[in-house]
Amino acid sequence: VTDPGVPEDDMLNLRWRPRADVPPVGDAALDALLDPAQGPDSAVAPLRPTAEVLAALLASPRRTELAGLDRVLAEFRAADGRAARAAGDMAARAADGRGARAADGRGADSRRVGPVRPARRRARLFVTLGAAAVAALVAMFGAVGYADMLPATLQAFAHTAIAAPAPTRTHTGVRTLVPARGGIGTTQGAEASTSPGRGPSTAAAYGLCNAYQHAVAHGSATQRAAAFRKLAAAAGGTENIAGFCRTVPLPGSSLPGNQTGRPGHPPGGPAGHHKNAPQNGAEPSAGQPKAKPTHTPPGKAKPTHTPPGKSR
Amino acid sequence: VIGDEFPVVLAAAQDGNEGAFTVLWRDANPALLRYLRVISPESAEDVAADTWLRVVRGLAGFRGDETNWRAWVFTIARRRAIDERRRRIRHPARPLDELAPGDAPAAPDTADIAIANLQTDAAIALIRTLPPLQAEAILLRVVGGLDTHAAAELLGRSPGAVRVAAHRGLRRLAAMLAEAGVTL
Numbered sequence: 001v002t003d004p005g006v007p008e009d010d011m012l013n014l015r016w017r018p019r020a021d022v023p024p025v026g027d028a029a030l031d032a033l034l035d036p037a038q039g040p041d042s043a044v045a046p047l048r049p050t051a052e053v054l055a056a057l058l059a060s061p062r063r064t065e066l067a068g069l070d071r072v073l074a075e076f077r078a079a080d081g082r083a084a085r086a087a088g089d090m091a092a093r094a095a096d097g098r099g100a101r102a103a104d105g106r107g108a109d110s111r112r113v114g115p116v117r118p119a120r121r122r123a124r125l126f127v128t129l130g131a132a133a134v135a136a137l138v139a140m141f142g143a144v145g146y147a148d149m150l151p152a153t154l155q156a157f158a159h160t161a162i163a164a165p166a167p168t169r170t171h172t173g174v175r176t177l178v179p180a181r182g183g184i185g186t187t188q189g190a191e192a193s194t195s196p197g198r199g200p201s202t203a204a205a206y207g208l209c210n211a212y213q214h215a216v217a218h219g220s221a222t223q224r225a226a227a228f229r230k231l232a233a234a235a236g237g238t239e240n241i242a243g244f245c246r247t248v249p250l251p252g253s254s255l256p257g258n259q260t261g262r263p264g265h266p267p268g269g270p271a272g273h274h275k276n277a278p279q280n281g282a283e284p285s286a287g288q289p290k291a292k293p294t295h296t297p298p299g300k301a302k303p304t305h306t307p308p309g310k311s312r
Numbered sequence: 313v314i315g316d317e318f319p320v321v322l323a324a325a326q327d328g329n330e331g332a333f334t335v336l337w338r339d340a341n342p343a344l345l346r347y348l349r350v351i352s353p354e355s356a357e358d359v360a361a362d363t364w365l366r367v368v369r370g371l372a373g374f375r376g377d378e379t380n381w382r383a384w385v386f387t388i389a390r391r392r393a394i395d396e397r398r399r400r401i402r403h404p405a406r407p408l409d410e411l412a413p414g415d416a417p418a419a420p421d422t423a424d425i426a427i428a429n430l431q432t433d434a435a436i437a438l439i440r441t442l443p444p445l446q447a448e449a450i451l452l453r454v455v456g457g458l459d460t461h462a463a464a465e466l467l468g469r470s471p472g473a474v475r476v477a478a479h480r481g482l483r484r485l486a487a488m489l490a491e492a493g494v495t496l
Contacts, residue, residue: 018492025486029480034453048490056435056455061342067336068357072364076333079368 202249208234209245313457314339318378326372333371337364340385343455346432347386350440350447352393361395363389383462390466401442438485446481449474 028045033051043051144150145158148165155167208231217225228238235244314321314335324332332363341360366388368436374384439447445467460478464471 018464025483027479030482031475033482034450034478046490047482047486053435053448053485053489055344055449056431057431057439057455062432063337065342065345067332068341068364070362071361072368073330073334074339075368076330076371077370114384189468306315 205234205244206247206250209248212245314378318381322374322381326374333368336381340382343382343457344385344389346391346455347438347448347451348389349436350451351390351444352396353440354400355393355396359392361388362392362396365420366392379458379462382457383466386456387466388460392449422465438488439481441488442484445477446484449478449483450481451479 024047027045029047032038033043033047033054038051041048041051080157140153141150141158142164145155145162145164148155148167150158150167152167155164158164159166168238208227211225212227212231215223219227228241231241232238232243233239313377321332321335331492341364344360344363345356350357363385367385371405374381375398378383389430439450442450448467452458453460456463458466460471460475464474467474
């Protein structure tokens with residue numbers, strides 16, 4: 001139907017419109033066209049009309065394109081970039097900027113927008129961050145206090161303030177055996193005994209002996225071996241176990257917990273819990289409170305039995 | 313393009329110097345308007361004005377060279393144009409008789425009716441016929457003065473994609489002009 005020879009009366013005759021002949025151009029020529037430094041004259045012939053179009057896009061600005069400056073300048077005066085420039089102390093900077101603006105006679109309405117809002121926002125941010133930091137410190141203090149890891153003075157404070165365990169270590173870091181209810185600065189606390197000085201602390205040594213007794217009575221061979229190995233390591237050798245467990249005092253007491261027993265076979269059988277220890281051992285000394293036996297602070301007592309899930 | 317003096321001009325503008333800010337504005341606003349007349353023809357002036365308000369508010373915190381500056385300004389303009397387009401979709405245009413006097417478009421200035429301006433208008437109209445990505449790629453490179461990487465970052469495309477889009481746009485433009493047999 002596009003053949004020119006077809007009579008126009010017979011059917012619709014659409015004129016054939018040949019495609020414009022655009023020779024292929026390389027990418028380099030197109031890149032050069034996009035370079036603003038290149039004028040239209042430097043473009044290759046097929047691209048010269050295109051280069052003229054692009055040059056027209058870069059024509060000198062017309063008046064309407066330069067209208068509206070007054071409105072922008074009014075906003076510029078109001079915002080005043082100087083005060084908003086600081087990245088650190090925004091509030092102080094904002095105050096300086098307002099003072100400078102007042103000094104050079106610029107608009108008083110500049111307080112309307114601009115640096116004030118960022119300064120307030122930043123101040124709020126500082127307050128929020130400060131509160132978060134304080135909360136984190138308090139939480140950390142509480143956690144460390146409950147873990148009995150604070151220095152003695154702070155631990156005593158935590159004991160009264162948040163009912164954390166009483167201080168059980170001296171300022172030098174040597175763990176002492178202060179009765180949990182001994183109070184701050186009481187005679188008991190001041191006279192707290194230190195560990196025997198050989199290996200682990202007294203409480204740990206007592207626990208090792210107790211654990212071995214329990215393993216011998218109720219544990220498996222593996223448990224006995226593990227308990228014996230730890231006890232031997234604490235005593236400084238297998239030959240020292242007997243003397244070690246004989247001399248180790250009860251926690252909170254100056255008397256040996258296993259005075260009459262021999263290693264591995266303490267008197268009265270295995271001591272499952274610390275509260276049984278005084279009954280199995282010697283009589284409480286005269287200096288000890290009778291009504292309430294000393295005990296390890298809550299959470300500090302080592303379990304002397306194997307949890308059900310751990311036994312083979 | 314301001315050139316070597318740009319850091320000094322920018323620092324002065326950030327220090328509150330109105331003359332320096334005027335230099336920045338006069339350099340960028342015509343290009344900005346021509347870009348916006350392609351991507352947001354219905355509201356180019358409004359979007360440009362809004363763009364400058366945001367530029368003013370963020371000027372103190374801006375750091376960078378002239379390419380970064382132009383990329384920043386055009387990025388704000390593009391986002392504002394997209395917001396304006398969405399707003400117009402949500403709120404269709406009011407009839408003309410409801411427009412407040414201040415909203416009425418400015419009457420054309422006789423001085424603007426010149427050959428050069430007509431050529432600029434024709435060029436903008438021609439670029440507007442291209443697919444959007446091709447038109448934007450060409451405008452950001454030529455009018456915005458951005459390199460391929462800056463334009464790619466602005467458009468959220470890869471540099472290769474932007475380069476290909478610009479090339480395709482130029483080829484299409486060349487074909488249209490050859491087919492029409494006219495030059496500006």
